[in-house]
Amino acid sequence: MALLDELSGAARPVTKGRAAAREPGARRPALLILPALIALAVFFLYPLAVVGWNAFTDPEPGLGNFTWFFSEPANIATLVRTFTTALWVTLVSLVLSYPYAYAMTVAGTRVRAALMMLVLLPFWTSLMVRTFAWVILLQDTGVINQILGAVGLGPFSLIRTQTGVIIGMVQLLMPFMVLPLYAVMSGIDKRLLPAARSLGARPATAFVTVYMPLSLPGVSAGCLTVFISALGFYITPALLGSPTDALISQQIFTQVNGLLKWGRGGAMGVILLGLTLAMIALLAVSLRRAGKRVSG
Amino acid sequence: MPSNTVQAPVPGAASGHNDLAGRGARIELTDLSKRYGDFAAVDDISLVIEPGEFMTFLGPSGSGKTTTLNIIAGFVHPTSGTLKVDGAAIEATPAHKRDMGVVFQHYALFPHLTVAENIAYPLKRRGMPKARRAELIRAALDTVHLGDYGHRYPRELSGGQQQRVAVARAIVYSPRVLLMDEPLGALDKKLRDWLQLEIKRIHAELGTTFVYVTHDQEEALVLSDRIAVFNHGRIEQVGPASEMYERPATLFVAKFLGESTVLRGEATREGDGSVVGVCARTLRAAGHIDGPRAAIVVRPERIAVQPRGHQPEPDRNVLPATVTSEIYLGSSRKLELALPDGSTALVRESAGTLSDARPGDEVTLTWRVEDSVLLPDDPEVETVFT
Ligand SMILES: Nc1ncnc2c1ncn2[C@@H]1O[C@H](COP(=O)(O)OP(=O)(O)O)[C@@H](O)[C@H]1O
Ligand SMILES: [Mg+2]
Numbered sequence: 001m002a003l004l005d006e007l008s009g010a011a012r013p014v015t016k017g018r019a020a021a022r023e024p025g026a027r028r029p030a031l032l033i034l035p036a037l038i039a040l041a042v043f044f045l046y047p048l049a050v051v052g053w054n055a056f057t058d059p060e061p062g063l064g065n066f067t068w069f070f071s072e073p074a075n076i077a078t079l080v081r082t083f084t085t086a087l088w089v090t091l092v093s094l095v096l097s098y099p100y101a102y103a104m105t106v107a108g109t110r111v112r113a114a115l116m117m118l119v120l121l122p123f124w125t126s127l128m129v130r131t132f133a134w135v136i137l138l139q140d141t142g143v144i145n146q147i148l149g150a151v152g153l154g155p156f157s158l159i160r161t162q163t164g165v166i167i168g169m170v171q172l173l174m175p176f177m178v179l180p181l182y183a184v185m186s187g188i189d190k191r192l193l194p195a196a197r198s199l200g201a202r203p204a205t206a207f208v209t210v211y212m213p214l215s216l217p218g219v220s221a222g223c224l225t226v227f228i229s230a231l232g233f234y235i236t237p238a239l240l241g242s243p244t245d246a247l248i249s250q251q252i253f254t255q256v257n258g259l260l261k262w263g264r265g266g267a268m269g270v271i272l273l274g275l276t277l278a279m280i281a282l283l284a285v286s287l288r289r290a291g292k293r294v295s296g
Numbered sequence: 297m298p299s300n301t302v303q304a305p306v307p308g309a310a311s312g313h314n315d316l317a318g319r320g321a322r323i324e325l326t327d328l329s330k331r332y333g334d335f336a337a338v339d340d341i342s343l344v345i346e347p348g349e350f351m352t353f354l355g356p357s358g359s360g361k362t363t364t365l366n367i368i369a370g371f372v373h374p375t376s377g378t379l380k381v382d383g384a385a386i387e388a389t390p391a392h393k394r395d396m397g398v399v400f401q402h403y404a405l406f407p408h409l410t411v412a413e414n415i416a417y418p419l420k421r422r423g424m425p426k427a428r429r430a431e432l433i434r435a436a437l438d439t440v441h442l443g444d445y446g447h448r449y450p451r452e453l454s455g456g457q458q459q460r461v462a463v464a465r466a467i468v469y470s471p472r473v474l475l476m477d478e479p480l481g482a483l484d485k486k487l488r489d490w491l492q493l494e495i496k497r498i499h500a501e502l503g504t505t506f507v508y509v510t511h512d513q514e515e516a517l518v519l520s521d522r523i524a525v526f527n528h529g530r531i532e533q534v535g536p537a538s539e540m541y542e543r544p545a546t547l548f549v550a551k552f553l554g555e556s557t558v559l560r561g562e563a564t565r566e567g568d569g570s571v572v573g574v575c576a577r578t579l580r581a582a583g584h585i586d587g588p589r590a591a592i593v594v595r596p597e598r599i600a601v602q603p604r605g606h607q608p609e610p611d612r613n614v615l616p617a618t619v620t621s622e623i624y625l626g627s628s629r630k631l632e633l634a635l636p637d638g639s640t641a642l643v644r645e646s647a648g649t650l651s652d653a654r655p656g657d658e659v660t661l662t663w664r665v666e667d668s669v670l671l672p673d674d675p676e677v678e679t680v681f682t
Contacts, residue, residue, distance in 0.1 A: 189402075189404075191400065191402060191404055192404055192406060194369075194371050194391065194398075195398065195400060195404035196406075196417070197370075197371075197390075197391040197392045198369055198370075198371075198391055198392070198394075198396065198397070198398040198466075199392075199397075199417055199418035199421060199465065199466075199469075200392050200393075200395075200418050200421035200422055200469070201392055201417075201421050202390075202392050203392075205421065206392075209417075210406055210408075213408045214407065214408055
């Protein structure tokens with residue numbers, strides 16, 4: 001199954017090195033990643049273990065923190081809100097990024113460089129600064145509402161709404177959608193499209209039946225990255241969203257920082273992690289199905 | 297353009313019935329041009345390709361072959377001129393409605409589809425029911441001798457197999473025309489030789505009009521009913537291979553098809569023919585040319601090597617020469633000789649009729665006056681072609 005291989009190495013054309021690294025006698029690369037593995041263990045796996053430990057032991061050993069979480073309807077609502085927000089962010093990012101990445105593959109070198117700069121720009125400014133910029137842009141008397149007012153629309157309440165949160169998160173996360181899409185798309189042989197047309201496919205059909213299936217590995221890589229990142233977002237929903245519509249990361253913060261309930265915060269973290277992993281598995285399976293359907 | 301094509305059945309071809317057989321279309325290019333800015337990639341071409349004909353576009357890289365083919369396929373829009381298929385103008389018809397098959401040098405198989413799915417692709421676009429699709433896929437795979445490969449993915453096949461799948465995909469819907477752009481260009485020589493015969497057989501079985509692009513003159517000679525030789529966006533000459541070889545219309549065509557000796561000099565009229573001064577001798581040839589700068593072209597197998605001092609028959613041209621090298625080829629032998637003016641002559645002798653000449657020997661070259669092809673000189677073309 002082509003798509004499976006494709007999924008495992010999202011951007012095959014640009015990851016030729018992977019195959020080489022697997023060849024016999026190529027042991028040394030394993031040593032090269034050792035420092036990174038150590039850092040990962042110290043700064044990620046250890047805190048994760050502590051959080052997990054707290055979830056089951058604080059204030060007393062048992063499943064108390066978990067039964068508390070699922071017995072409060074407000075917690076479930078937060079969880080659902082977090083996932084729907086992340087889904088919307090993923091969807092909007094995909095719809096905006098797909099044509100953008102495609103344009104990058106057909107543009108001339110100068111335009112391509114400019115488009116790439118625009119994508120990378122957010123990486124060079126701090127997340128905090130950008131979020132505050134969105135506060136100014138989105139507020140009721142902000143630039144966006146002024147412009148909309150000038151053409152006789154609005155004002156819309158954008159700040160302190162889920163819409164505002166989604167707008168801000170999309171802007172922050174779009175690079176993670178555009179880059180894998182571009183990596184995969186630039187490896188697609190565009191000469192397949194005239195070939196499809198010679199076989200009787202109108203241009204739109206050729207695009208849907210040939211180009212889109214071949215771009216699926218980029219779609220799945222981008223969607224997974226954006227979705228998972230969006231699930232854990234804290235600053236942006238805290239600044240752009242409404243306190244009554246808080247997402248799970250904000251609730252965790254409240255439990256830990258405000259109420260000093262380390263166990264409850266830990267349990268929420270564990271639940272978020274578990275659900276995220278489940279979603280990844282689900283997404284991978286459904287994408288594989290979709291890939292099979294398209295090619296079959 | 298006179299249509300002098302004979303649809304002779306290919307010897308040895310499976311003359312049996314093929315489910316994909318159809319009738320080929322007649323293609324008519326009239327005053328066709330394609331300009332990119334000031335540059336004419338195709339420069340005022342006119343050509344008629346007869347139904348069922350195997351037409352080859354032969355020429356060096358950049359001579360406009362692919363552009364012309366792409367105009368026929370509908371990928372490129374001509375700047376001016378008309379294109380008719382079976383009498384109907386189709387410049388405005390988009391590529392997907394032209395009902396032509398195209399085979400590319402880079403195969404252009406869809407990597408996410410199996411071989412059978414690739415071949416089903418054009419049938420699905422035509423809304424064909426599944427049962428009929430399966431029959432046609434089978435017929436197409438059988439035609440290219442890949443009956444058992446339907447479930448494989450393109451990347452699991454060799455280059456030659458991939459190209460055969462591409463051919464199967466292009467013929468499965470019995471298009472009126474099959475266009476092929478250097479389809480064997482990426483394959484090694486042995487495979488190429490074999491696939492040439494396969495393509496020739498498929499052409500004979502289907503009766504479709506084939507238009508084939510190549511820069512390989514041998515390939516053109518093996519395959520074609522007629523050859524159109526391209527140069528600088530123009531067609532230099534069109535005709536059956538034997539005619540192009542024996543009677544090239546320009547020095548460029550003589551260069552591109554086969555080997556030859558070119559003898560340059562001043563031409564003067566003499567009755568029905570001309571005499572050309574070469575190496576302080578006069579050579580005779582039939583016909584006239586405009587202008588004095590002439591070139592006489594002689595094919596290597598037409599020249600006889602005689603001992604120096606040999607008295608030739610009256611209807612032969614004569615030149616002294618010195619053998620410089622000998623290449624033994626089994627069934628024949630190739631001699632390179634230096635002429636008094638420093639230019640080189642080529643002679644090919646069949647194994648049964650070898651002369652005694654050895655490198656270093658001073659000899660006399662003779663050939664019949666009628667084997668001298670008189671052409672206007674073209675300074676762009678070098679003297680010796682091998
Ligand atoms: N899209 C294009 N833009 C500019 N020049 C082109 C384009 N396509 C082809 N050409 C030029 O037209 C000439 C003929 O090209 P082509 O038809 O591909 O030649 P061939 O197939 O005989 O090698 C070449 O010099 C090529 O550079
Ligand atoms: Mg070409």
